[in-house]
Amino acid sequence: MRLTPASELAQRCKKLQQYMTQEGLDAVIIAQNADLFYFSGTIQSGNLYIPAQGEPLYMVRKDHGRARRESALQEIIPFGSMRDIPARLAEYGYPTPGRIGLELDVLPVNFYERFRKTFPGAAFTDATPLIRRVRMIKSPYELEIMRAAANQQDAIFQRAKEVIREGISELELAAELECCARKLGHQGLIRMRGFNSELFYAHIFSGPDSAIPAYADTPLGGPGLNPSFGQGPGHKAISRDEAIIVDFGACADGYLSDQTRVFAINSLPARLRKGYDDMRKVQERMMAIATPGVPWGAVYGECLSLAIEMGYADSFMGAAGSQVSFIGHGVGIEIDEYPFIARGFDDMAMENGMVFAFEPKVVFPGQGAVGIENTFHLDQGVVKQLTCSSEEPVILAG
């Protein structure tokens, strides 16, 4: 089992502490699983206390022994209740913090109230923007894992070529690809940070199903199997001469990879083929302009303008009335990390070390949707692809 090295954890902590000092925070207390994994190397339930200076203290409710085996942090102690935190901090010589950062975008209110009782004199602020800034720059260690995820992604893509046939349902196709991913070591779970942002592996749909909008913050929605979870594959049988979307989230050792490819049996209708080629041009434009220093919103704006010029004002990134205001998103332990290549993010800029998915997609209501998605790495000023499957639409014999 791959364990996060101590040097990696130390680097991450140090960077967060720099941001904390800039923002005048005395401590950040981490509770959410994705952040726990990033800063401790495990997700045993408890609280990770990171002071502005000094060593982090991981207070673990369950399971302490496992936390010690999986985490390379030095200070890991058992604890029973949040009320015990101040006493534990005192034992370790940490002063009572006055300004505390919490993950206020994900922390439920009832937990927050417990923190407020535990630290009655403290002021609380949202630490998530700082945490996101640390997490958005991937280390060589992380990139190695993300390359493994991209390779898993390609194996799933190859499997799709074998499985897709006339008459198979979207759900059956999804089931086969999920099974393939799982056997390749996919943990199953795909983490999306946003409240209510449930996701399951993949968006696989075909023909008109791809054009069905959903509640999710994704360009395509899909019917799903029932209104309880109305997104993703439905029961529709796949036919000849329609676009089949395979948008899959691969995962290796907790790190994700996001890729979308288009398949068809017999032929891809000309209008969809043109749409697909146009989306590839949007991708090319992004690769040319997303260099360090360029605001996220500018990358978004220029690619959106190109799509509008191409005639997709009402169909780019979702059906009219259901379009989303982003084209790309950071990828790592969660599928919605920084950067947000999205409207309104004009004061945050592209940086070397970022890993992000870019997914220009276009919807033709009643007929379907097409688009492409790759996971990219901004490396020494150049946008490089991590996902590596062939980008030509796969046309299978009918």
Add this chain to the structure above:
Amino acid sequence: MRLTPASELAQRCKKLQQYMTQEGLDAVIIAQNADLFYFSGTIQSGNLYIPAQGEPLYMVRKDHGRARRESALQEIIPFGSMRDIPARLAEYGYPTPGRIGLELDVLPVNFYERFRKTFPGAAFTDATPLIRRVRMIKSPYELEIMRAAANQQDAIFQRAKEVIREGISELELAAELECCARKLGHQGLIRMRGFNSELFYAHIFSGPDSAIPAYADTPLGGPGLNPSFGQGPGHKAISRDEAIIVDFGACADGYLSDQTRVFAINSLPARLRKGYDDMRKVQERMMAIATPGVPWGAVYGECLSLAIEMGYADSFMGAAGSQVSFIGHGVGIEIDEYPFIARGFDDMAMENGMVFAFEPKVVFPGQGAVGIENTFHLDQGVVKQLTCSSEEPVILAG
């Protein structure tokens, strides 16, 4: 696609409004997916405003058209921002609410702050205990769906008999059963309400792996594939003469079913076999005592006492140091609903109409774990089983 009938939604709303009146709440605003599905029949993103009297108003950000197709509620309107809510309420003649219930156990702090700005004069309380009380009593409509989930569960159990063989890894077995579940219409997603409570289908593990504790609030943990999601199946190959745990979450049309069965190749070691038989006795005791009016904590206490009498003080419901303080949990749209058959719940009583899983399990560190789990329905004073797979351990030829 099965849509929740209008009469069903009306009943649910009426019951919540009764509780709201008892508690002096003017309104409950529902935002979380599981609750949205329960009270509206869909999960299109937005806010469902339920006044203490009158019709609920579903304000939908995305996708409004789909909300209208999937929800049988009368009043479904598009809206853009939380700031617009008071104006929308005024249009519908609803007075500005003074006491508002929100889902404070799941609602992130940043969302709460937006509600506080939207209703500057209001007092907010946690509506989740009321919502839980409504949801814990299942209607005949819900029971019909949950029976379908239990039947799906049995098909997965039958599939396990075909797939388990010497040398197959826990992960491969999980992948095959997940694939089977999916083809039977499982939505993939299993909802668990608690913060950080991520779950993926099933806990499948064998031999000593079953005794590995994890962070999750479950009696058994398992190794998982990596510390990012350290629970569930690992890479271990399944051997002869050890206990194989198949704890699966089935799902039909958004409703869950929870069942655990034990398999072995060639033989189940005598100590484990005895443990299994003892856990069945704990189940029998629960079935005899969990009648309407008995406190949840009393059911827990009496079953725990029996397990302790049997000599399992340090191994019942988890390995020593990692034991959980419950034996059963309500099941419905989420896997952690009311009732909690758990320590400390002495002021809540069993009621007709409840559906719950009961899962006495015992751990033998280094050797494995055994136990049984079924999903039950308390019907006219009698505890009846919904899950229906044979309860004898399945001993496969070696």
